[in-house]
Amino acid sequence: MPTGSNHSNEINMERTWVYGKKLIDQSRLYGFMTALWRPTLAPCLDKHKEAIAQMGRTIKIC
Numbered sequence: 395m396p397t398g399s400n401h402s403n404e405i406n407m408e409r410t411w412v413y414g415k416k417l418i419d420q421s422r423l424y425g426f427m428t429a430l431w432r433p434t435l436a437p438c439l440d441k442h443k444e445a446i447a448q449m450g451r452t453i454k455i456c
Contacts, residue, residue: 397427
């Protein structure tokens with residue numbers, strides 16, 4: 395399953411989605427996953443929210 399992240403930049407998820415849809419046959423593509431590489435603790439909450447928003451934008455664009 396193709397996996398993207400907002401760990402180091404804002405465009406990884408969108409580019410992973412575009413690349414995956416181009417490379418993987420649609421009959422074998424079951425979805426995409428995001429991995430934040432951050433713990434689920436209050437100090438990291440903003441990064442989690444950014445990842446959710448990034449995935450939402452990617453779904454709308456692609």
